[in-house]
Every structure is written in C-alpha cells, then in structure tokens.
Amino acid sequence: MVTVFQSRDLRKLGFVEPDLAVALRCCLRRVRRGYFVLWTSCSNARHAVLHEIHRDSDTAYPSVFDDIRDRTEWLKVLIRSYANGLQPDAVFSHVSAAIIHGLDPPFPVVDHAEMIRTRHHRKKPTLNIRARTLTAQERTQVRDLPVTTVDRTLLDIAHDYPLEASVPFISAALRLELTSERTLEAGIRHGRSGAAEARRALDLADARHESASEALCAVKFHRYGIDGMVSQVDSYDPQGRWIARNDFRHKRLPLVVEVHGVGKYYLNDNGPDRASKANHERHMRLRNAGLLVFDLVWADLFRPREFMKIRSALDALDRQAKWPLPH
Secondary structure, three states, X not given: OOOEEEHHHHHHOOOOHHHHHHHHOOOEEEEEOOEEEEOOOOOOHHHHHHHHHXXXXXOOOXXXXXXXXXXXXXXXXXXXXXXXXXXXXXXXXXXXXXHHOOOOOOOOOOOOEEEEEOOOOEEEOOEEEEEOOOOHHHEEEEOOEEEEOHHHHHHHHHHHOOHHHHHHHHHHHHHOOOOOHHHHHHOOOOOOOOHHHHHHHHHHOOOOOOOHHHHHHHHHHHHOOOOOEEEEEEEEOOOXXXXXXXXXXXXXXXXXXXXXXXXXXXXXXXXXXXXHHHHHHHHHHHHHOOOXXXXXXXXXXXXXXXXXXXXXXXHHHHHHHHOOOOO
C-alpha cells in the first residue's frame, strides 16, 4: 500500500515539531492523530530518510486522480494507518477487506476503516469495529494484513450495505473468479438481519457486468421496476451482420442501454474525439437496425430521469408489440 509513520517514528528519526511542520507543507500528510503518510517525493535533503524507508518498504506513494477515486485512495491510506498495533483478534472486514483484496468500491461508500473483533464494538469517525465471530476458515492474510476471506467479505457487505454498494463488489469478484454464486448463496445468513437484501444482491450481481457502472445500472433497473434487461448481448443488422455487443438489451423488446464511464473516452489510446466518433457510428448502426438506444453516463445512474424514460419506452414498445399499428 503506502508508507505511514507514527509520531514516535518521526521523533526517533529526529523530527521535532518545527521539522514536522515543514514536512507537512512538503511531502507528508496527516492521516489521523499521531499518524502521517508519505504523500509524494521531494528534494528536501532533511526528508531523504523518509523516502529511503519508503523505497526499502517497497510501497507506493498514494495515487491521485482528481476525481471520486481519490476518496478510495485516501481510505487505503487510512486502512494502512491501522495496520500496526492491531489487537490479536482484530481482522479488517467489509469495504476495507474488499479493498485489501483488490476490489475497489464503485463510489465512495464509506470514509472509515472497518474491522471485526470477537467481543469488542466501537464506532468513531475513522474506524468502525463490529463485535462478531469469525471461524478460522473466514480469516486470511493478505501481505501483512489480517482480513476476512473474499467470501466472508462479500457476504458481510451484502448483509450490511445497500445494493448499490454490494452488487458491484460481487459482480467484480464473480468476473475475476474470486468466488462463485453457489459459494455465496450457501453463506447467506437466513433468518438474520440483512438476509433478504443479501439474497437480492446475489440475484442482481452478474459476472457479465464488465464495470462497476454496469453493475450499478442493474441495481437501478431493479429500483425503478425495469425488468427483462440482459447483460452483454450481441446485436445484428437485418442482414445478419454483427453490429455491437451491448451492455444491456431487453430480452424481448428492441431496446438497448449503454453505460459509459469516464475511461471510455479519456483513457482511450486514440483519444476522446476518435472514441466519441466511433461510438456515434456504432449507435447509428444500432438505430438503423430498429433498436431504441439509451446512452447513460455515470451521473445518470444517480438520477431517476433516464430510468423513468427507459421504463416508459419499454411500456410503449410492449403495447406496440401487443397491438401492432396497421400498415
């Protein structure tokens, strides 16, 4: 992850209060009381020892994207700050565990680290400890971090978080073959709080969701009563020529939904203009083949307007299919 120093570490290295104040204006950032992260490289000779320790520990500087991903990166820093000095029964869990396993949140779900301890409950701004029991099979180690297994992590999130958080996590884990639907289904805690929500999360999650935005879109279909949308369906023109593989297509009616993230345009090797032009040409072929196409961007996933339009369009197409207009 990253390099975190405690106040006592800095004192041992000779950093007194004036030195720390200078470092905080340079390459250090305060994580929480008594903990600091080495944020970036610098040329200050006084700070060279910090960067030498950083290099020897084989960790990275925090990533900066200048978008919502930065909140997840900061959560990674916060998790690291709790790694040293853990109690013997403390295990990282929930979203923190998912991050440690390499599954990033689809959006900023929480801003605190999460753990499970056997008989200890505590909640404060930077840490939530849940008093729960773990079997030996539900614990594992990722590098130097004690953490719940992937299965237990996903099930905890499914039971304790809304679908918008759990379904993208589960879909990503299924896509990466870190778990299976059967294993997760067997782990649902029936008769306990959150079991119905966990069952729904497994129903909506799909390994075919190629991104968090697609998984989140599937949740919104459920929220707005849109049924029959199938993930990753090939579309063809009237002559049988392949046009595109669609993010979602209705199983019976000629309606397609495409979900676009920032990476589609701004992480494209050919640049945003060429990617946008190719996308427009692709959609024109879909429309010429008689398909109604809805394009959703990330912000649309958090607003009802586009989903209400999709539902209205499906209702109209369904009526037309039942009562075709005379020629």
